[in-house]
Amino acid sequence: MSNLAKAKEPFKFxxxxxxxxxxxxxxxxxxxxxxxxxxxxxxxxxxxxHRFLQQHQYLSPExxxxxxxxxxxxxxxxxxGEKLASIDTVQYPTIRDLRDKISETIDxxxxxxxxxxxxxxHEGDEFHFIKxxxxxxxxxxxxxxxxxxxSILEKITVDSIYFHMFEARLRxxxxxxxxxxxxESSFGDKETAKSISKLxxxxxxxxxxxKKLMSIIKRKIA
Amino acid sequence: xxxxxxRMVPLLRELGVDARWDVIxxxxxxxxxxxxxxNALHGKDEAFTKxxxxxxxxxxxxxxxxxxxxxxxxxxxxxxxxxxxxxxxxNKWIWRCHIDISKPDRRVWKFLKRFVELxxxxxxxxxxxxxxxxxxxxLISPSIDPLSDKNRExxxxxxxxxxxxxxxxxxxxxxxxxxxxxxxxxPLGVIEAYLQVKRxxxxxxxxxxxxxxxxxxxxKVLEEVKQKAEKDPDIHILLMPQNDIEVNALxxxxxxxxxxxxxxGFGLTVSEALWKSKPVVASNVGGIPLQIKHKYSGLxxxxxxxxxFALKQLLNSPDFAEKLGQNGKEHVKNNFLITRHIKEYxxxxxxxxxxxxxxxx
Numbered sequence: 151m152s153n154l155a156k157a158k159e160p161f162k163f164x165x166x167x168x169x170x171x172x173x174x175x176x177x178x179x180x181x182x183x184x185x186x187x188x189x190x191x192x193x194x195x196x197x198x199x200h201r202f203l204q205q206h207q208y209l210s211p212e213x214x215x216x217x218x219x220x221x222x223x224x225x226x227x228x229x230x231g232e233k234l235a236s237i238d239t240v241q242y243p244t245i246r247d248l249r250d251k252i253s254e255t256i257d258x259x260x261x262x263x264x265x266x267x268x269x270x271x272h273e274g275d276e277f278h279f280i281k282x283x284x285x286x287x288x289x290x291x292x293x294x295x296x297x298x299x300x301s302i303l304e305k306i307t308v309d310s311i312y313f314h315m316f317e318a319r320l321r322x323x324x325x326x327x328x329x330x331x332x333x334e335s336s337f338g339d340k341e342t343a344k345s346i347s348k349l350x351x352x353x354x355x356x357x358x359x360x361k362k363l364m365s366i367i368k369r370k371i372a
Numbered sequence: 373x374x375x376x377x378x379r380m381v382p383l384l385r386e387l388g389v390d391a392r393w394d395v396i397x398x399x400x401x402x403x404x405x406x407x408x409x410x411n412a413l414h415g416k417d418e419a420f421t422k423x424x425x426x427x428x429x430x431x432x433x434x435x436x437x438x439x440x441x442x443x444x445x446x447x448x449x450x451x452x453x454x455x456x457x458x459x460x461x462x463n464k465w466i467w468r469c470h471i472d473i474s475k476p477d478r479r480v481w482k483f484l485k486r487f488v489e490l491x492x493x494x495x496x497x498x499x500x501x502x503x504x505x506x507x508x509x510x511l512i513s514p515s516i517d518p519l520s521d522k523n524r525e526x527x528x529x530x531x532x533x534x535x536x537x538x539x540x541x542x543x544x545x546x547x548x549x550x551x552x553x554x555x556x557x558x559p560l561g562v563i564e565a566y567l568q569v570k571r572x573x574x575x576x577x578x579x580x581x582x583x584x585x586x587x588x589x590x591x592k593v594l595e596e597v598k599q600k601a602e603k604d605p606d607i608h609i610l611l612m613p614q615n616d617i618e619v620n621a622l623x624x625x626x627x628x629x630x631x632x633x634x635x636x637g638f639g640l641t642v643s644e645a646l647w648k649s650k651p652v653v654a655s656n657v658g659g660i661p662l663q664i665k666h667k668y669s670g671l672x673x674x675x676x677x678x679x680x681f682a683l684k685q686l687l688n689s690p691d692f693a694e695k696l697g698q699n700g701k702e703h704v705k706n707n708f709l710i711t712r713h714i715k716e717y718x719x720x721x722x723x724x725x726x727x728x729x730x731x732x733x
Contacts, residue, residue: 172502278499
């Protein structure tokens with residue numbers, strides 16, 4: 151039997167699958183782009199800033215968000231594209247905050263360069279706003295201590311890791327990732343919880359993130 | 373579409389979904405009208421009369437009487453059977469559009485839209501096809517089945533046997549387009565591109581495909597293609613009946629695969645080619661850019677000259693071509709296999725009963 155401390159509450163892994171919903175909204179100028187960004191549902195902001203994490207896993211690094219890619223590559227506004235690409239998503243606790251930062255960045259750029267508002271892309275290169283519909287499902291995996299936790303981490307799907315690291319924090323507005331939350335509240339282990347919270351998960355592929363999380367936990371229980 | 377359903381329906385049944393599929397019936401006049409609609413939705417100028425719409429509705433009414441739509445969910449594919457929605461009761465209906473409607477003829481779209489709006493959801497293959505609609509619209513890409521005869525690994529003897537059967541030698545590079553003989557697949561443009569390549573590289577071209585039963589134009593296009601190709605013995609026009617292993621063999625025997633469509637719903641022949649790790653040159657239209665990231669998993673083109681240049685690049689740079697093919701296969705494995713497609717259809721079914729953006733099951 152394991153000598154590891156038992157958690158006050160077991161950690162129940164869930165997983166997440168997603169479906170892509172089209173909004174029918176499209177922008178061909180920076181002005182239209184900003185107006186839609188200000189109004190579009192959170193699920194769309196979330197999709198365009200997180201899509202790359204689950205697609206092109208083998209092609210890392212990818213442009214960190216669709217907004218930056220379109221502004222740079224289609225609209226040709228490289229400077230603004232770079233500013234949008236360097237928005238540090240991990241700093242923002244809610245999608246609302248992230249949206250405000252994106253809008254403010256575009257707004258400031260347009261104010262400094264009035265002509266940029268009307269610059270248009272070629273027909274066919276418009277930005278199409280899409281949103282992500284998430285389906286959260288329970289799994290049979292439950293961890294009662296950190297040993298069980300790390301062995302489940304090794305085999306659970308990347309969809310589950312994705313949910314607990316990204317979606318729970320930002321989309322469900324729980325403030326931090328589920329793993330840190332559980333480790334601190336169940337074991338009082340602030341240090342390990344902080345090591346996970348301090349990661350910038352956006353710069354890892356999902357498989358590398360899995361390895362990093364495992365190494366943090368293994369170091370703790372070694 | 374039929375190819376996907378043939379593989380999809382048995383798999384859905386194995387998953388416990390009591391799925392079945394049916395086809396509508398239509399006469400020559402109906403198919404002439406639906407072909408015109410197909411072309412017009414792709415942006416081609418077509419003249420419509422009131423009679424055309426009457427023919428469409430008469431056939432629709434007959435099919436409404438014949439087709440069984442009692443399921444919990446009715447999944448209707450493409451414009452031809454769209455009017456079956458008039459039979460909707462309490463059950464859920466989905467319209468699946470496989471064609472490029474990014475710039476549709478307004479009159480035809482207006483006619484179809486009044487049916488689309490009666491569905492619970494619509495499904496498109498590319499974001500650029502979405503329209504302003506009062507119903508939910510989802511993006512679901514089609515897929516290939518890697519275990520089907522069209523895509524499974526083949527022994528070299530089978531590939532050699534198919535080349536022998538069609539009198540094709542493999543002593544010079546092979547450029548291949550697999551498509552039915554349809555103007556939107558631009559077979560004449562492919563020949564033009566090949567002729568531009570041929571000035572510098574001794575190669576051969578295969579245009580392989582059939583004509584669809586509901587496409588009255590097919591034979592006319594085939595004749596034009598044959599006429600354009602008749603003076604060049606290195607152009608092989610293969611009018612093939614549906615023979616998946618032969619198509620598979622031709623794709624595997626090719627040096628470069630081209631898909632020079634003028635419009636394309638998705639272009640599954642691109643996924644098929646990439647799955648075989650082949651370098652691909654394809655038009656930057658419809659769902660093709662979802663499959664090809666330019667210079668990473670293939671080369672995109674926008675003109676005959678662009679296609680010819682890309683073909684030359686790939687024929688003259690085999691290492692680059694090989695890398696594109698490898699990346700392309702990985703991209704298809706991650707995004708365009710039937711397993712992902714089934715998962716998304718199951719989620720689509722769930723979405724009919726949940727309106728939220730985050731659904732806790």
